[in-house]
Amino acid sequence: MSQALVRTAAGWLLGLMLVVAAGVVAINIVNNSVAGPQQPVREYFDALQKGEGEKALGLLRASVPQSNAAMLDGTALQTAAAGISDVRYGDAEDRGGNQVMVPVDYTIDGSEQRTEFLLEKSGTEWLFFHKWSFVPAALPVVDVTVVNANEATLNGVPVNMPNGRNSFAVFYPGEYEASLAGEYFSAPPTKATLSGRDVPAAPLSLMTEATDGLKDAVGSKVKEFLDTCADTADKQQKLQPDCPFYHATNNRVVDGTIDWSIQEYPTVSIEPFGGRWVVAPLNGKAQIKAQQVDLFTGAVTELNAVHDFSFTTRLDIDAENVKVTPLLSY
Template sequence: MSQALVRTAAGWLLGLMLAVAAGVVAINVVNNSIASPQQPVREYFDALQKGEGEKALGLLHATVPQSSAAMLDGTALQTAAARISGVKYGDAEDRGGNRVMVPVEYTIDGSALRTEFLLEKSGTEWLFFHRWAIVPAALPVLDVTVVNENEATLNGVPVNMPNGRNSFAVFYPGEYEASLAGEYFSAPSTKATLSGREVPAAPLNLMTEATDGLKDAVGSKVKEFLDTCADAADKEQRLQPDCPFYHTTNNRVMDGTIDWSITEYPTVSIEPFGGRWVMAPLNGKAQIKAKQEDLFTGAVTQLNAVHDFSFTARLDIDADTVKVTPLLSY
């Protein structure tokens, strides 16, 4: 009986030792996987790519600086994280004081980047499993400016730009792209890649330009003004009409023969100045044809002259209309 008891006890002891060993292994496996320092970082990246800003903010334990929150959720956030690929989570590196650093390597648009996350042990669960949390810090801010506009598009989302500028709190890593594509004014898109809080992103500056559509519309109105002016000069038979062009001569020009035409229309150039849009001087050429009589000899000859002219105009634009007001000096 004693030998049987010994064998039974030995069996139980071996089973207990194996169970303890298995438990230790299981604890280590859990602490190196779902309870590892990498796990909050994995969950954070997952939240970024799903556009779950509230969850990402909670995992990052970040404070939001005074700025626009337009980039912190939904489409804007998903777009920022959409080009992150090839994510690799490195081994945790001890930083002392129950803190570790988890490096993450990835690419954005083919560029290899690295972000380091500082985490601290925040306790245990079920006595054995570690609990880790990303050390709190403030979110970085991305500055955006746009010339002579009060709105723009950032990561596909329309954003307000009071007085042509705004600041946006952003998550990292991510890519942020600003653009402006209006009917009358547009700007080439510009991008900034943010890999960490410690490395501020370069400001995004949108250099607004008049669209070809606006230039064509203004050019059409300038052409209409000049053609109307030339027609009125013909009807009134005037050498010096109320137009940007005129002709002077010592000869007598015969009534009924004066014929004005525009041979070269101005090229329209629209530039920002002093918070509004102004037109560069409008330069062109006008031709006059007529019959003229020399007052000394009485000889009649054909007048055919081309004159350079230049004038300015005021440009007024609202949501639906373009108005061009010629400014002539006589």
């Protein structure tokens, strides 16, 4: 009986040892996978790609600097992370003081990138499983400027640009693209990739230009002004009308024969200057036809002359109207 009990006890002891060993192995597996330091990083990337800014901010334990928060949630955040692919989580590297660094390699629009995340052991769960958290830090900021505009689009979201500039708190990694596509003013898209908190993103500068729509609108008003000016000069039979063009002569021009017309309309160029949009000097050609009498001989001849002219304007634009005011000097 004693030998049977010994064998039974030995069997139970061996089984217990196997259970304990299996438990240790299981704990190590869990601590190196589900409860490993890579797990919070995986959850963080998942939150970024789903546009869940509140969750991402909570996981990252990051503070938000004094800045615009338009990029921290929803469509803007999803767009920032949309180009991230082929994500590879590396092994944690010890940094001492219960801290580890988890490297993540990935591509953004085909470009290889790497981000290193610093995490710290913040406790245990169920006595055995490690709990890891990001080491708190402030979010980075992307600066955006736009020439002569108070609005822009950043990652597909309209944003205000007071005095043509603003700063946006952003998550990383991500890609941020600014653009301006208005009816009267536009700017080609410009983008920057942010791979880490300590790697500042290049400022996004939008070089605004007048659209063809604005140039056409200004050109139409300039043409209307010149045509009206020429018609009024015909009605008033003036050689020197209140227009950018005139004709000077020592001959007497026969009243009722004066006929002004515009032979070449100005090409419109609109540029930023001193915080405003200005129209470059407008240059064109006007033609006058008439009959003239030589005061010395009395001979009547046909007058047919083309004169270059130039004038400036003041351009005023609001949400609905384009106003062009000719500035003439006499």
